[in-house]
Amino acid sequence: MTLYSYWRSSAAYRVRIALNWKRLDYHTQPVHLLRDGGEQHQTWYRDLNPSELVPTLCDGDVVLNQSLAIVEYLDERYPSPNLLPRHAKERALVRALALDISADLHPLNNLRVLNYLTEHFAGDKHSKVEWYRHWVAVSFTALEQRLNQLGGQCCVGDEVTLADVCLVPQVYNAERFACPMDNYPKIREICQYLETLPAFELANPHAQVDAD
Amino acid sequence: MTLYSYWRSSAAYRVRIALNWKRLDYHTQPVHLLRDGGEQHQTWYRDLNPSELVPTLCDGDVVLNQSLAIVEYLDERYPSPNLLPRHAKERALVRALALDISADLHPLNNLRVLNYLTEHFAGDKHSKVEWYRHWVAVSFTALEQRLNQLGGQCCVGDEVTLADVCLVPQVYNAERFACPMDNYPKIREICQYLETLPAFELANPHAQVDAD
Structure with a gap:
């Protein structure tokens, strides 16, 4: 898995916690939100995430934006230990x-x-x-x-x-x-x-x- | 079920669509967001929803805020017809x-x-x-x-x-x-x-x- 992340982004921070919690291996690809007017606005990233925001998670051919959607996906795909209660x-x-x-x-x-x-x-x-x-x-x-x-x-x-x-x-x-x-x-x-x-x-x- | 709603609230509108889609009976309790400085700020409503926002859904003893959490709850509790895909x-x-x-x-x-x-x-x-x-x-x-x-x-x-x-x-x-x-x-x-x-x-x- 590859996580497109920026160290200070709250939303990327959430996904990092979830990945660690589930002990999933992942590669961090930094996207610098300030440098050169913001790397999130560059074509290569916009093709991956038209919203021009971090994070983006790639898991095989699954490309996802939105931290909460990503954490829910991880919780369904890799359920143990879970991050949502049973009931x-x-x-x-x-x-x-x-x-x-x-x-x-x-x-x-x-x-x-x-x-x-x-x-x-x-x-x-x-x-x-x-x-x-x-x-x-x-x-x-x-x-x-x-x-x-x-x-x-x-x-x-x-x-x-x-x-x-x-x-x-x-x-x-x-x-x-x-x-x-x-x-x-x-x-x-x-x-x-x-x-x-x-x-x-x-x-x-x-x-x-x-x-x- | 009771939905605390305001006619023009986007978030309440979402929950109304979901309730209708699932053909669930519900009672609408209007919360006027403008009248008297906003009824959502009155004590009776704040006790129900400390965020002082609409909507709130009451289903028996379950009191929920946040439209997306409410729709996900309805989808789990009343799954047919579903609003989230299978995979x-x-x-x-x-x-x-x-x-x-x-x-x-x-x-x-x-x-x-x-x-x-x-x-x-x-x-x-x-x-x-x-x-x-x-x-x-x-x-x-x-x-x-x-x-x-x-x-x-x-x-x-x-x-x-x-x-x-x-x-x-x-x-x-x-x-x-x-x-x-x-x-x-x-x-x-x-x-x-x-x-x-x-x-x-x-x-x-x-x-x-x-x-x-």
């Missing part, structure tokens, strides 16, 4: 948490959005950093409440799931933008536990071949 | 298309984001409408290319899937914001076919009890 209700709760992060929060704070915002909208008073922190605060407030109901060591109970795969990269990025984290003790507690697990450690941006 | 590769392609729309595009153009943008960022030269149209153009350009490869009558081949459930509400909203659609003949062709299907017709915003 429909728990699966739905895990997926909803994953989407709370990956659909409602992360796309708002993605590189392309921050660039477009800065270029066309940001003035003297408001900056992309305020934008970033605002959406983290909105989402983490709701997430903290949900995790207090559902969480144990992990987001849903004590087993690692797709929700945890999404949580750690999001918290990593929130810390990078110095978002205040005092109001989210449950999020922090779960994250601290997850970061001790080898699958998560190995997926950390700073452990990647293309890290600056 | 892992096709399931992944369908999920990726659904996320191209629901994660990479729709959250950027959501009501709360447009409001925040207008309040804190938009100046004389750029408005929320330009923001909206920019992200539709970026996503639809990639989507058109993918659908030319994967699509038939529907987004993936000729069977209705989760991807179609996401496409129709997104195109409805793009047309509401008068986004130019000339460059996306395949998107339009698929949408025109889907809109003739009763499950999609009945889910249309203007057919809802709470439509203005």
